[in-house]
Amino acid sequence: MAKATALVSAHHDLTVQFYDVDPMRVVWHGNYVKYLEDARCVLLDKINYNYDVMEQSGYVWPIVDMRLKYVGSAKFGSKIRIQADLIEYESRLKIQYLITDIASGQVLTKAHTVQVAVDVNSLEMQFESPKILLDKLAGWLDE
Amino acid sequence: MAKATALVSAHHDLTVQFYDVDPMRVVWHGNYVKYLEDARCVLLDKINYNYDVMEQSGYVWPIVDMRLKYVGSAKFGSKIRIQADLIEYESRLKIQYLITDIASGQVLTKAHTVQVAVDVNSLEMQFESPKILLDKLAGWLDE
Amino acid sequence: MAKATALVSAHHDLTVQFYDVDPMRVVWHGNYVKYLEDARCVLLDKINYNYDVMEQSGYVWPIVDMRLKYVGSAKFGSKIRIQADLIEYESRLKIQYLITDIASGQVLTKAHTVQVAVDVNSLEMQFESPKILLDKLAGWLDE
Amino acid sequence: MAKATALVSAHHDLTVQFYDVDPMRVVWHGNYVKYLEDARCVLLDKINYNYDVMEQSGYVWPIVDMRLKYVGSAKFGSKIRIQADLIEYESRLKIQYLITDIASGQVLTKAHTVQVAVDVNSLEMQFESPKILLDKLAGWLDE
Numbered sequence: 001m002a003k004a005t006a007l008v009s010a011h012h013d014l015t016v017q018f019y020d021v022d023p024m025r026v027v028w029h030g031n032y033v034k035y036l037e038d039a040r041c042v043l044l045d046k047i048n049y050n051y052d053v054m055e056q057s058g059y060v061w062p063i064v065d066m067r068l069k070y071v072g073s074a075k076f077g078s079k080i081r082i083q084a085d086l087i088e089y090e091s092r093l094k095i096q097y098l099i100t101d102i103a104s105g106q107v108l109t110k111a112h113t114v115q116v117a118v119d120v121n122s123l124e125m126q127f128e129s130p131k132i133l134l135d136k137l138a139g140w141l142d143e
Numbered sequence: 144m145a146k147a148t149a150l151v152s153a154h155h156d157l158t159v160q161f162y163d164v165d166p167m168r169v170v171w172h173g174n175y176v177k178y179l180e181d182a183r184c185v186l187l188d189k190i191n192y193n194y195d196v197m198e199q200s201g202y203v204w205p206i207v208d209m210r211l212k213y214v215g216s217a218k219f220g221s222k223i224r225i226q227a228d229l230i231e232y233e234s235r236l237k238i239q240y241l242i243t244d245i246a247s248g249q250v251l252t253k254a255h256t257v258q259v260a261v262d263v264n265s266l267e268m269q270f271e272s273p274k275i276l277l278d279k280l281a282g283w284l285d286e
Numbered sequence: 287m288a289k290a291t292a293l294v295s296a297h298h299d300l301t302v303q304f305y306d307v308d309p310m311r312v313v314w315h316g317n318y319v320k321y322l323e324d325a326r327c328v329l330l331d332k333i334n335y336n337y338d339v340m341e342q343s344g345y346v347w348p349i350v351d352m353r354l355k356y357v358g359s360a361k362f363g364s365k366i367r368i369q370a371d372l373i374e375y376e377s378r379l380k381i382q383y384l385i386t387d388i389a390s391g392q393v394l395t396k397a398h399t400v401q402v403a404v405d406v407n408s409l410e411m412q413f414e415s416p417k418i419l420l421d422k423l424a425g426w427l428d429e
Numbered sequence: 430m431a432k433a434t435a436l437v438s439a440h441h442d443l444t445v446q447f448y449d450v451d452p453m454r455v456v457w458h459g460n461y462v463k464y465l466e467d468a469r470c471v472l473l474d475k476i477n478y479n480y481d482v483m484e485q486s487g488y489v490w491p492i493v494d495m496r497l498k499y500v501g502s503a504k505f506g507s508k509i510r511i512q513a514d515l516i517e518y519e520s521r522l523k524i525q526y527l528i529t530d531i532a533s534g535q536v537l538t539k540a541h542t543v544q545v546a547v548d549v550n551s552l553e554m555q556f557e558s559p560k561i562l563l564d565k566l567a568g569w570l571d572e
């Protein structure tokens with residue numbers, strides 16, 4: 001997970017809730033998947049292509065690959081930042097994440113997700129990203 | 144929550160998973176709502192009127208009222224039984240639940256849920272249960 | 287659930303996430319229990335008696351009773367407010383909740399939770415709230 | 430994720446619950462992490478080294494790396510099997526997973542998790558698996 005250049009970036013901050021913490025007194029590893037989605041949706045809102053807009057555009061974008069590396073652990077009440085960077089868009093949507101503890105700056109989790117477009121009518125997976133995604137990214141591609 | 148006569152009963156047994164346990168080393172109170180649904184779906188399958196059949200019948204049945212009383216607590220690895228009893232069906236679907244620790248027989252949680260039929264087309268709430276529910280319950284009402 | 291006078295009030299606002307929404311395209315009813323906790327923790331932070339401070343004070347405060355009435359439904363992307371009002375504290379901690387859609391003002395859910403103090407050493411339930419809670423509430427009780 | 434030889438194997442079968450399904454009418458991708466844990470705990474029970482025994486042995490084994498590849502999708506009511514294969518144990522615990530739809534045999538998800546031992550007293554990560562793990566695996570290593 002070397003650092004790639006991000007076309008679009010966004011972040012989401014949150015306070016770790018009691019219900020996300022396990023008997024080891026740290027966030028249960030599966031709950032970080034929600035945190036990734038929290039930040040991904042901020043990023044997708046930024047390009048005006050969040051889940052509801054995707055579907056109206058005739059495509060759904062299921063996650064086909066996800067990886068998380070856990071470096072540190074967050075506790076109840078920790079304030080954490082989830083940074084999301086869009087690093088691929090041509091044939092698939094690849095987003096890289098970095099979760100850090102806001103107070104200490106310590107890295108907690110590194111992750112990425114890969115999504116591909118599926119036509120809602122034919123249910124066929126698209127091997128090139130549909131034009132609508134490029135349109136949504138136009139403001140960033142021009143730069 | 145006095146004991147009412149059950150028209151239909153069902154139960155679901157499960158082993159408490161690590162991800163459902165909180166830092167106090169007991170199941171987080173909100174996770175019991177999943178356990179209620181586990182048992183409710185066994186009951187609804189028994190009358191062949193689970194969520195997918197409901198929707199095909201032209202109705203959805205949202206939960207409009209839910210109450211849980213927590214008497215004991217379940218730990219990681221506990222084997223628990225969720226008993227579900229259908230106790231009202233004429234104007235609404237009321238199900239009563241009793242969660243017990245299988246090994247000790249100790250009562251952990253008492254609960255009930257109330258669902259009402261909503262027409263999927265008009266989105267209007269039904270003040271009497273639609274005929275389809277009575278048809279599904281026919282085998283039990285005859286007894 | 288008539289309106290009681292609140293000793294302390296707090297609220298939490300959130301955007302409904304995709305992972306909390308069910309196939310009926312509304313928030314799954316069990317997920318509102320998390321939202322209640324989100325707001326309860328803001329309230330408990332306000333009186334400096336959140337879960338970690340509770341435990342350091344020698345008590346845990348499990349939820350013993352919880353009720354939710356579902357009036358409306360929240361969708362993906364909805365911005366909602368969870369209002370939490372502390373309405374009883376002498377023998378137990380009772381908090382009342384009102385969840386509303388921020389844009390429309392529509393009431394979505396009414397709820398309450400009841401917690402009682404349990405001594406962490408003896409594991410005995412306290413029939414009167416321990417002095418520490420009254421100390422924490424002193425600033426509000428004086429008013 | 431080529432097929433490695435499994436030292437110990439186990440599986441867990443489950444019926445997909447309504448609360449795990451998202452607005453796209455398939456299991457939300459993050460919920461598969463629970464399914465992996467369901468099967469992992471069956472495997473760990475088989476070698477008598479589940480989370481509670483781990484902790485009593487003086488070690489916790491946090492997940493440090495997790496990857497999921499989503500090939501198909503499970504729907505409400507689908508009966509699925511999660512196969513878990515222990516494929517590394519010398520310096521870390523690596524488990525490979527295969528989730529299939531029981532009725533069709535279709536592969537839904539391929540995944541792996543990596544756990545490392547952390548001494549509960551020193552909080553130091555162990556670069557070789559502690560003797561207790563080898564003892565627990567003795568019956569399988571002898572074969």
